[in-house]
Amino acid sequence: MNKPSDWTDLWERDDSKSLAPLSATQIDFVESLISLNKKETICDIENESIDANDQDPEHNYKNLLNFHKYFIKIDNEMQCQTDSRLSNINQYHMKCQQLNTILDQVLTHLKTLDNEYCSALSKTRSFYNSCDTLIQQQHGLIVAIEALNEKLSYFEELETMSKKFSSPTMLTLNESLVPLLSRLDECINFMTHNESNYLEASSYLQEYRRFQSSAMNTIRTHVINTLKQTATQVMPENETVLTPNDSVFTLYYGKFQTNAHRIKTLMQQLEHRTNQSELYSQYLDDCHQCYFEIRESLIGSVLTLAMEEMINSSGRNFCSLIRSSAKLYIQICRDEYQLYFQFFTQMNSTLIDFLDRLCSSLYDKLRPIVIHLEHLESLSEICALIKSEFIDENVHQDDLESFVKTMEQLLQDTQERLVYRCNIYIQTNILNYTPASGDLAYPEKLEMMKSITENLIGDNQDEPLRPMRNRSDSVSSIISSISDISFVQGANYQNESRKVSSRSVTDLHGMWYPTVRSTIMCLSKLYRSLDKQTFQGLSQDVLFACIDSLEVAHTQIKQRKTLIDGYLFIIKYLLIIREQIIPFHIETSIKEVYLDFTKTKSAVIELLQKRANLFTLTSNNALLKLMFEGTPQVSEKTIDSQKAVDIKIKEKCEEFISYIYEYLTSDMKNFILASKLPKLTGMESVSTAGQLPQETDLVEQYRLKLKETLQSFQTKKQSIEKSMSLYLSNAETEAIIFKQVKTKIQTLYEQLVKILLNKFPTDSDRIKLEIPPLRLLLSSSPQE
CATH class of the missing domain: 1.20.58 (Methane Monooxygenase Hydroxylase; Chain G, domain 1)
Structure with a gap:
């Protein structure tokens, strides 16, 4: 019975003192198992007793002894079962204790392993930190070594470059010239920025600059000699070969650029270093000067011969001369511009100067021809030709900048000559025109032309007789000119006058009065030849001169024929002028500045009349008035040619x-x-049949x-x-x-x-x- 008590004590002892206490859930589960085991035991006993009774039907509990025996038997059996169960539980308990011991050992080992891991981790981190520090120190040492080697290389290059620059042919013939000069620039740049940091930097810098100057001088000498040799090879033996019809231009541009690639490579080195020294800029200028002198000597004579031949062959065809010579110079300018960039890489003002000199020869040849022209037609055609074909089309081309400037200068000279000849033309052909008897044969001339018109229309049977020409702007001219007269009604006249009808022979340009025809012709020439401002000013003079000439013709026709013919003559041609000047877009008014000497004249007259009061200190001193009030006044006057025509139409x-x-x-x-x-x-004259009674x-x-x-x-x-x-x-x-x-x-x-x-x-x-x-x-x- 000791074992059950021990087992009972085991379960009843304080769980807080156990090595592996059970949780509340585990305790409930164990209690459920115990109650279930008890139920199963009671049931088994009852079943066994029932079975025993059933098996032993003869066994009867007739006395107490039998029952006691049976009870003992049952008690023994139950005790055996209980002991067996207790033994199993004790075995389980021992195994749990052993397992608990093992777990304690495992935890001890794990704790030891954790301590060892933390120690290893700490040592590893320390090792890594040490490695990083060593690597950084190594990298710093490497950088320092590289920096020292790089800086030292600038000093060590002196010996290498001394050997390379000692060979005179090496600079121009060796392909390593470009990288050598680039390295030399790096050395000079380093010594320049670190001259105060190193003791011998200044001496090294001096040597490097000496090498660079020697290289640039050698390049300049080589380029100049090469250009001169090329020019000698290209130049023909005699000048008789230099004619525009031969292939000299191909020779001068094709063969001349044989060595262009090598020279361009050398010049590129010189051009990139011009900002380092004025001496290098001078070297570059020497190369440019030699190049352009050679080009000018080669091409100048050819252009001179070509221009002389064109002038001799053109005769009086001045437009053809200007067109052919200008096209020749356009081609020359473009070829020279392209050839320049075969030898050089940077734009230079000497190229523009060279092209200006070439184009100036064109100006020098054409200007004497232009300024001696007298015909307005020729001058006008030349102006239109220069402006449209040679200035407007080429104004935005860099290679023709010099040519365009030359053409603009020639255009200005031509326009000045045109304006001068136009003023003479106005005086001789319009203002001072002396009409012939045929010019004043009005209305006979109109009647003759009307008869011709009727005959022409009568001969054409298939074409119906059409009304006389309706001048589209004649009605509007009358309306605008005499708009204050009451008989002008609305704009219906102008709308109806827009209808197209046939042109009358009497309105043909060739049948106009000569001064009107000359005026319209002159304006048409000036309109496409002059700038707007110049044309506006000159057109005013032309129109006023034409109106004055019409006044003279009007007076003569009135004297020769009738007043009606005179009035209709001037009205007719004023309307024609009003109509014809519309396409020219003549400004309605132009302001002119002039000096007004009215006050000056009055002061001088007063001074002459009051000589006795010259030195009187009064307000009537004429000399003081001349000094203070006699200054000419700057005034403006407005000239309106269209308004003048309208006023003249209204007046007539x-x-x-x-x-x-x-x-x-x-x-x-x-x-x-x-x-x-x-x-x-x-x-007395009422009756034509005789006297009235x-x-x-x-x-x-x-x-x-x-x-x-x-x-x-x-x-x-x-x-x-x-x-x-x-x-x-x-x-x-x-x-x-x-x-x-x-x-x-x-x-x-x-x-x-x-x-x-x-x-x-x-x-x-x-x-x-x-x-x-x-x-x-x-x-x-x-x-x-």
Whole structure:
């Protein structure tokens, strides 16, 4: 019974003192197993007893002894089972203790291993740190060694370069020249920046610079000698070969650049070092000077011969001469520009100077020809040619910069000559033009041309007769010129005048008055030849001179023919001028600055008149007024050629309207004056069949007089309309001019009718007078 008590004590002892205490969950689980084992034991015993009873049916518990035996048996059996179970539990307990011991040993070993690992880790880290420090020290030493070697190399290069630079042919013939000069530059740069850090740096720097100067000088000498040898090889034996028709240009550009690649390599070394010393810049300038002297000596003679041959062969074809010579110089400039960059890499002002000298020879040859030209056509064509073909097309090309400047200078000289000749042309051919009898043969010339037109139209049966030419801007010119006159209505005239119609022979350019034709021709030449500002100023002079010449012709035609012909002549050509100057876009006004000597003149006159008061200290001292008030004033005046033309058109139209009104209504006014008298006068010529009988009544006299007056009016009106149609060739323009006349005639005619109606109040007398309505009077033809 000791074992069960020990087992009980084992389970009842304090868990906090055990080596491996159980958790609450584990304790619950063990208690569940114990209760389950008890239940199974009781059931087994009951089952066994039942089975025993069943097996031993004869066994009966009839007495206490049997029952006691049976009880002992059962108790023994249960004790055996309990002992067996306890033995198993004790074995389990021993194994758990052994396992616990093993676990303690494992934990001890693990703790030892952990301590050893931490020690190894610490030692490893210390080792790594030591390695890193050693590596850094090693790297620093390597960098220091490399820096020392690099700096030392700049000093050690002196001996190597001394050997290389001792060979005179090595510099120009060896391919290692470029890297050698680059290394030399590095050495010089190092010594320059560290001259104060090293004791012998200045002496090394001096030696390196001496080597560099020697190399640059050798390059300069070699390049100059090579260029001279090439020029000697290219130069022909005699100058008779140098003709533009031979292949000398191919020779001078193809063979000349044989050694260009080698020279360009050497010049590139010299060009990159010009900023280091002025001596190297001088070396480069020497090479440039030698190159351009050789090129100028080679190509200059060829250009001279070529220009002389072109001038001799061109004759009077100046445009062809300028075009061919300019194309030659364009090609030369481009070839020279490209050839220069075959030898050099950097742009230099000496190239521009060289090209300027070449192109100046073109200017020197062409300028004497241009400044002696007298014809406006030739000068104008040359200006247009130079501007369009040689300046505008090449203005943005670098290789033709010198050529463009030369052409601009030649263009300016040509324009100056054109302006000069234009002023002479204005004086001789426009302002001082003396018209011939044929020039003033108006309207005979227009009638002849109209007859030719009608014959031409009549010969062409397939083509219907078309109206006379409608000048598109004639109506608008009349409207704008006399816009303050009441008979101008709206813009319908201008809209209708835009319709296209045939051109009348009388408006052909060749049939215009010579000064008008010369004016339009002169403006057309100037417009495409001069700049805008110069053209605007010169066009004003041309237009004013033309207007003055038309005034002279107008006066002569009035004296030679009639006032109507004179007025229509100048109106016609003023309208033509107004129309023809529209495409030229002439500015409406130009301001001119001039000196006004009005105050100066007044002060001088006063000084001469008041000589006695020259030295008086009063306000009337004329000398002081001359000094302080007699200074010329700078003033501006506005010149407007279009406005001048419009004003002249308005002036002549108003004069013409006034004249034709007086001309048409002269008889009507006389009739009105006669009607106001007591007795109608001037009846001697009323009847064409002889003298009227004395008994003719007064009504008949007035009727005959009215009929004669209206017939005269119709005849004059038709004559004026015929002249206007002949001169103006535009029905709308004629209607605009004639409308104001109709308005005035209407007023006068209404006055005449009123006088007649007052004089003859009866209806029978008014019927006898046969007074026609005004509408019929202004539209009908004269009565036979």
